[in-house]
Amino acid sequence: MQAKSLTVSASLKGLSGRTRVPGDxxxxxxxxxxxxxxxxxxxxxxxxxxxxxxxxxxxxxxxxxxxxxxxxxxxxxxxxxxxxxxxxxxxxxxxxxxxxxxxxxxxxxxxxxxxxxxxxxxxxxxxxxxxxxxxxxxxxxxxxxxxxxxxxxxxxxxxxxxxxxxxxxxxxxxxxxxxxxxxxxxxxxxxxxxxxxxxxxxxxxxxxxxxxxxxxxxxxxxxxLKGPARLTARDVIVPGDPSSSAFPLVAALLIPGSDVLIENVGLNPLRTGLFTSLKEMGADLTIENERIEGGEPVGDLHVRASQLKGVDVPPERAPSMIDEYPILAVACAFAQGQSRLRGLEELRVKESDRLAATVALLEANGASTTVEGDDLIIHGFQTPLGGGEVKTHMDHRLAMSAIVMGLAAQKPVSVDDTAFIETSFPGFVDLMNGLGAGIQG
Structure with missing residues (x-):
């Protein structure tokens, strides 16, 4: 896959509109x-x-x-x-x-x-x-x-x-x-x-x-479970991926004037740790039109720009948001006060050492962090953010997190490779630009 670098500057206006993220x-x-x-x-x-x-x-x-x-x-x-x-x-x-x-x-x-x-x-x-x-x-x-x-x-x-x-x-x-x-x-x-x-x-x-x-x-x-088992064909309706919804969601929280509705998002309680954490940070986030589809809870996320404060995320919440820590870390970098994300050992064996790569993303763009064991401490919004280059290590979630940081930061953020975003979120840049992000390239 051909590498595709990108430099992202702050969005000139708030994000707005209705959208749907790809299937879970x-x-x-x-x-x-x-x-x-x-x-x-x-x-x-x-x-x-x-x-x-x-x-x-x-x-x-x-x-x-x-x-x-x-x-x-x-x-x-x-x-x-x-x-x-x-x-x-x-x-x-x-x-x-x-x-x-x-x-x-x-x-x-x-x-x-x-x-x-x-x-x-x-x-x-x-x-x-x-x-x-x-x-x-x-x-x-x-x-x-x-x-x-x-x-x-x-x-x-x-x-x-x-x-x-x-x-x-x-x-x-x-x-x-x-x-x-x-x-x-x-x-x-x-x-x-x-x-x-x-x-x-x-x-x-x-x-x-x-x-x-x-x-x-x-x-x-x-x-x-007892085997051998027999499976009988049943139709499946795949809800929108809550991990994918995290990126337009956090971008809307961080960009002033934003008001976005993300439709048809899966709300399995073992996948919604990010939503809980963001609400604890003061996010204006509500769930509308809750329903059950294909055995899974589904709803629409209504999010408006918010002033966030620091959060202490307990280790037992990690399994319900293991893929969302990079984008949560970006949100914490813009929040007032200190945040502590606990029990992140699983991040060390993701697409990259995602804990080390998340720290590098933040530090390259002016955020102050400390790692204590498997805990990540982020010292919120102390200096103008942005201005750095993010090395994604072929990790799609790091690339999307870096793009969101660029949209909210005071200085442009360079991302070394965004090609791998298509592996999990086809059309990500087009979706963001459809909400008014103005990403070029």
């Missing part, structure tokens, strides 16, 4: 995977058509599912659990760590041989945190040093059910183990220390798989 990426990945494992035909409406999700569609086709698209409807004819075919070539997952980790779970309990690779960013990310637990079901894994892609998987024909307690809360690792459990003989159990996003569990139920969820002491959960 987490739900889009899972809808393709589970539809491919189901018996019958599934229609998916509102699928995110970014590069990451399209790589998942290609992978499921290579594994034997029939997937077609007509207008904005995707049609998947599934093969059934245990019936995926061995692909004739390497599966290229592009930039998507979510797809690679979740698919590892599925492949580990299918008696086929597969090889996954990805772009330079994905090949640098650790996979051992899924490889290690999944090896316990009888699958074999081969990877480069540090558990990095390319990754070869020899799935097992007689998969053992796993019982695993996550050392660190991670929806991806949890989901990989649960997906493996669909074709294991017996009860698969995952315990998580803090409740993480539960799209996998919700979608299992949607496709007819019984999932038992019970509360553990503290904020943890125990999730169990």
């Amino acid at each position: 990426k987490s739900i889009s990945h899972r809808s393709l995977m589970l539809a491919a494992l189901a018996h019958g035909r599934t229609h998916v409406y509102g699928l995110l058509e970014g590069e990451d999700v399209l790589r998942t569609a290609d992978a499921m086709r290579a594994l034997g599912a029939t997937i077609t698209q007509k207008d904005d409807v995707w049609v998947i004819d599934g093969r059934g659990v245990g019936e995926l075919q061995e692909p004739s070539d390497v599966l290229d997952m592009g930039n998507s760590g979510t797809a690679a980790r979740l698919l590892s779970g599925i492949l580990s309990t299918h008696s086929i041989y597969t090889v996954m690779t990805g772009d330079a960013s994905l090949r640098s990310r650790p996979m051992r945190r899924v490889m290690d637990p999944l090896s316990g079901n009888g699958a074999q894994f081969w990877a480069r040093e540090g558990g990095r892609l390319p990754l070869s998987i020899r799935g097992t024909a007689e998969a053992k059910p796993l019982e695993y307690r996550l050392p660190i809360a991670s929806a991806q690792v949890k989901s990989a183990i649960l997906l493996a459990g669909l074709n294991a003989h017996g009860v698969t159990v995952v315990e998580e220390p803090i409740a993480t996003r539960d799209h996998t569990e919700n979608m299992f139920r949607h496709f007819g798989v019984s999932v038992d969820v019970s509360e553990l002491e503290g904020n943890g959960r125990r999730i169990a």
Whole structure:
């Protein structure tokens, strides 16, 4: 993918209007995977058509599912659990760590041989945190040093059910183990220390798989399912991605005179930590037209420009906003007073070391920060912000966060590469300019 640099200057007027963000990426990945494992035909409406999700569609086709698209409807004819075919070539997952980790779970309990690779960013990310637990079901894994892609998987024909307690809360690792459990003989159990996003569990139920969820002491959960399981095709309506909504939302909060309505946003309570944190900062943010679609809560976000104050975000909130910390950090840089974002260890194993990259983004543009262990402290609006160059490390969320900083800062912000935004948020710049952002280039 050709690098695309961009310099962003302050928006000359407030953002205004109504808009919709692309479909939820987490739900889009899972809808393709589970539809491919189901018996019958599934229609998916509102699928995110970014590069990451399209790589998942290609992978499921290579594994034997029939997937077609007509207008904005995707049609998947599934093969059934245990019936995926061995692909004739390497599966290229592009930039998507979510797809690679979740698919590892599925492949580990299918008696086929597969090889996954990805772009330079994905090949640098650790996979051992899924490889290690999944090896316990009888699958074999081969990877480069540090558990990095390319990754070869020899799935097992007689998969053992796993019982695993996550050392660190991670929806991806949890989901990989649960997906493996669909074709294991017996009860698969995952315990998580803090409740993480539960799209996998919700979608299992949607496709007819019984999932038992019970509360553990503290904020943890125990999730169990009995395999082998049978999935029955069901149509899926994908809501707007709350992680994608974060960028026009924070931009509207920071740019004076803004008044924006973001329609049809997913409001799963395990995904709305950012909205809670912003309200604690004094954001003028209301939720309108709340409803349930496809088993997930949905609503419209009405946001107006606000003077924000510092916030102390507890560590137990991290799983519900793990992808939103870079853009929250930008909001904190413009807030009055000190903010402390606690328990960010999971950020170190994202598309980049996202904690270090977020600190670099802020520091390059005049914000003062301190890192204490896994906590990030941001000393709000002390000097004019902007004027720096942001290195994105091929991380789409860092690129969009940097663009929002440029729109609100006193001095222009340079972004070294924005090409990877298309992997998760196709049309991002056009959407922002449709609200009046005035991004050039």
